[in-house]
Amino acid sequence: MGSADANSAKPANVRDRPRRKFAPWADPAARPLVRFEAISKRFGEVSAVDNVTLDVFQGEFFALLGPSGCGKTTLLRLLAGFEAPDAGRVLLDGEDITAVPPHRRPVNMMFQTYALFPHLNVAGNVAFGLRQEGLPKREIAARVAEMLDLVQLEGYERRKPDQLSGGQRQRVALARALVKRPRVLLLDEPLAALDKKLREETQFELLHLKDRLGLTFVIVTHDQEEAMTVADRIGVMDRGQLVQVATPPEIYEQPNSRWVADFIGDVNLIEGRVIEAGPGGTTIESDSAGTVRAAASEAKPGSIVWVAFRPEKLRIAREPPPSPGGNCVAGAVWDIGYLGDFSIYKVHLDNGVMMKAAAPNTTRLIERPIGFDDRVWLTWAPDAGVVLTR
Amino acid sequence: MKGALGQERSWARLFIVFVPYAWLAVFFLVPFVIVLKISLSQTAIAQPPYVPVLDPAGGLAALKEFLAGLSFENYALIATDAIYLISYLRSLEIALLSTAILLLIGFPLAYGMTRAPRRWQAVLFMLVVLPFWTSFLIRIYAWINILQRDGLLNQLLLALRIVDTPPGWLSTDTAIYIGIVYSYLPFMVLPIYAALERMDETLLEAAADLGCPRWKAFWLVTLPLALPGVIAGSLLCFIPIVGEFVIPDLLGGSESMMIGQTLWTEFFTNKDWPVASAVAMVLLCLLVVPLVIYQHLQTRELGKGA
Numbered sequence: 029m030g031s032a033d034a035n036s037a038k039p040a041n042v043r044d045r046p047r048r049k050f051a052p053w054a055d056p057a058a059r060p061l062v063r064f065e066a067i068s069k070r071f072g073e074v075s076a077v078d079n080v081t082l083d084v085f086q087g088e089f090f091a092l093l094g095p096s097g098c099g100k101t102t103l104l105r106l107l108a109g110f111e112a113p114d115a116g117r118v119l120l121d122g123e124d125i126t127a128v129p130p131h132r133r134p135v136n137m138m139f140q141t142y143a144l145f146p147h148l149n150v151a152g153n154v155a156f157g158l159r160q161e162g163l164p165k166r167e168i169a170a171r172v173a174e175m176l177d178l179v180q181l182e183g184y185e186r187r188k189p190d191q192l193s194g195g196q197r198q199r200v201a202l203a204r205a206l207v208k209r210p211r212v213l214l215l216d217e218p219l220a221a222l223d224k225k226l227r228e229e230t231q232f233e234l235l236h237l238k239d240r241l242g243l244t245f246v247i248v249t250h251d252q253e254e255a256m257t258v259a260d261r262i263g264v265m266d267r268g269q270l271v272q273v274a275t276p277p278e279i280y281e282q283p284n285s286r287w288v289a290d291f292i293g294d295v296n297l298i299e300g301r302v303i304e305a306g307p308g309g310t311t312i313e314s315d316s317a318g319t320v321r322a323a324a325s326e327a328k329p330g331s332i333v334w335v336a337f338r339p340e341k342l343r344i345a346r347e348p349p350p351s352p353g354g355n356c357v358a359g360a361v362w363d364i365g366y367l368g369d370f371s372i373y374k375v376h377l378d379n380g381v382m383m384k385a386a387a388p389n390t391t392r393l394i395e396r397p398i399g400f401d402d403r404v405w406l407t408w409a410p411d412a413g414v415v416l417t418r
Numbered sequence: 419m420k421g422a423l424g425q426e427r428s429w430a431r432l433f434i435v436f437v438p439y440a441w442l443a444v445f446f447l448v449p450f451v452i453v454l455k456i457s458l459s460q461t462a463i464a465q466p467p468y469v470p471v472l473d474p475a476g477g478l479a480a481l482k483e484f485l486a487g488l489s490f491e492n493y494a495l496i497a498t499d500a501i502y503l504i505s506y507l508r509s510l511e512i513a514l515l516s517t518a519i520l521l522l523i524g525f526p527l528a529y530g531m532t533r534a535p536r537r538w539q540a541v542l543f544m545l546v547v548l549p550f551w552t553s554f555l556i557r558i559y560a561w562i563n564i565l566q567r568d569g570l571l572n573q574l575l576l577a578l579r580i581v582d583t584p585p586g587w588l589s590t591d592t593a594i595y596i597g598i599v600y601s602y603l604p605f606m607v608l609p610i611y612a613a614l615e616r617m618d619e620t621l622l623e624a625a626a627d628l629g630c631p632r633w634k635a636f637w638l639v640t641l642p643l644a645l646p647g648v649i650a651g652s653l654l655c656f657i658p659i660v661g662e663f664v665i666p667d668l669l670g671g672s673e674s675m676m677i678g679q680t681l682w683t684e685f686f687t688n689k690d691w692p693v694a695s696a697v698a699m700v701l702l703c704l705l706v707v708p709l710v711i712y713q714h715l716q717t718r719e720l721g722k723g724a
Contacts, residue, residue: 130623131628139624147643208629
């Protein structure tokens with residue numbers, strides 16, 4: 029622990045307290061490892077990837093997140109070389125690799141279905157890529173053994189893929205992709221086939237592996253929790269376009285559109301007209317919640333905007349707030365979702381709008397203090413709501 | 419209560435196990451024993467045309483006499499008379515060569531079928547199966563028409579000026595090979611197609627991703643995965659071709675016979691049932707060998723991973 033300087037000089041070994049300060053994307057001088065440059069790909073009439081420009085940096089864990097069919101997998105396959113773009117370029121380390129066939133690209137992919145060779149055993153699968161490089165047998169054996177050790181599969185060398193559990197297969201696929209020491213490891217929904225518990229464990233293992241090997245990971249997922257857990261930055265995609273690229277907290281707390289706010293987590297949206305906007309905050313006049321004060325924005329007075337705030341930012345109470353001002357609505361509890369740690373309350377406002385509030389269950393009472401049809405008041409801080417112009 | 423139910427279940431299980439065995443016993447084992455017995459008999463001008471015949475009413479003495487009458491004479495004849503050996507060898511030669519040709523045509527065909535666009539695959543599959551809608555015999559007769567001196571093939575060759583004088587195709591080995599390859603092609607294509615069809619396309623992407631160029635991935639991934647289909651198709655063709663009778667009889671010449679024709683001659687022309695049966699028994703033993711090898715390979719393959 030004492031050699032913090034040595035650690036920072038060698039990012040491969042940084043594990044202890046590193047991730048917060050890692051932000052090469054904020055440094056204009058940093059050179060990206062991967063660059064998608066105005067890249068487009070169509071399949072017949074469908075535009076799978078539409079003019080996407082994106083930089084991924086050395087050592088980054090980048091997640092492409094979006095609903096199915098949003099083009100995230102196509103973007104990954106463009107980087108792997110399985111698809112050729114209709115327009116734009118793919119650069120790796122500043123070098124144009126757009127025309128390089130997949131078997132000559134120094135990137136490796138872990139497939140969603142794992143795509144293990146059924147006729148080869150575990151060792152054969154992991155060694156496959158090294159054999160293509162024509163390495164000496166002894167080195168191949170050593171690196172395979174080292175990799176199987178890393179993914180905790182020693183002793184399984186002679187098993188065939190169909191003799192492994194789903195989790196073990198996933199590890200073989202990971203080992204097979206990692207053993208070539210790729211410049212970028214591509215992961216296509218790598219954990220989708222695992223059950224929840226195993227998935228969560230594996231997410232942390234992936235993080236650990238990435239830091240230990242000092243690699244760059246690009247993961248494709250439709251699971252926002254997964255993206256939040258593992259990624260340094262998330263690129264949210266919708267219909268072939270990259271709609272927002274930011275760190276997980278930024279994506280969650282400062283979504284740049286209603287679509288992103290709604291796609292990531294739960295959100296309450298209030299539509300209204302801007303009365304006043306500035307660095308001190310934004311005031312909006314709305315039909316559903318009256319005058320609403322929200323965080324600072326650059327929205328033009330008079331324009332229509334939406335205020336988005338997360339259910340857990342709302343306070344739910346059975347009494348009206350002592351000092352009635354803005355940011356308060358009243359209604360009746362319509363539905364309660366008890367999640368153990370949290371309860372989600374769906375509140376039917378007097379004006380017909382439905383709002384969601386989340387409150388931690390801090391007591392062990394079986395009979396919750398707030399029940400169905402109770403009259404409740406929802407309040408929120410002025411800076412809890414983010415102003416969205418689209 | 420539970421015991422009664424268990425009893426019932428075990429009876430049901432016994433029944434389910436019994437049915438296929440009974441089927442095999444009645445339709446395979448019994449005829450096999452009869453043929454085996456006839457192969458150990460001697461020909462006779464009688465009804466049936468061989469001796470000895472077991473007289474079930476005669477008791478133990480009759481059985482003893484019956485057993486004493488059996489001999490391996492027919493097998494000795496097959497071993498010493500070169501005509502049988504030549505027949506067997508010719509059958510094996512034709513079967514081996516045709517299986518090789520079938521493989522050379524069948525594999526690319528099956529491979530092409532799996533590579534074809536989705537909507538075409540069903541059509542191609544139908545085209546492979548289509549010949550089965552016509553009787554096998556009629557199709558072979560059709561080939562006589564095509565291959566005869568003024569048949570379609572020669573007309574085409576003359577029209578294209580590939581030949582000046584029409585060659586005789588019928589009664590040649592070429593005609594036999596054409597007939598066999600034509601008839602057995604579906605049996606080669608379908609198992610290979612099934613094996614290739616099952617293959618996950620992403621495996622080839624995975625191979626490419628790991629640094630393997632396309633042509634090499636064919637050898638390292640596609641071919642090993644198609645191997646069970648290749649073996650199944652080869653056996654499915656090789657075994658019946660060895661015993662093939664109709665095709666060489668209708669399309670081939672008379673100079674040398676395949677074992678099926680020899681058997682037919684012994685049985686129908688010479689009316690020598692015992693020798694015919696012995697020929698059949700030897701043929702059966704010959705064909706069991708590749709099957710056993712295949713079985714052995716399969717079990718070894720299965721046991722390897724454990």
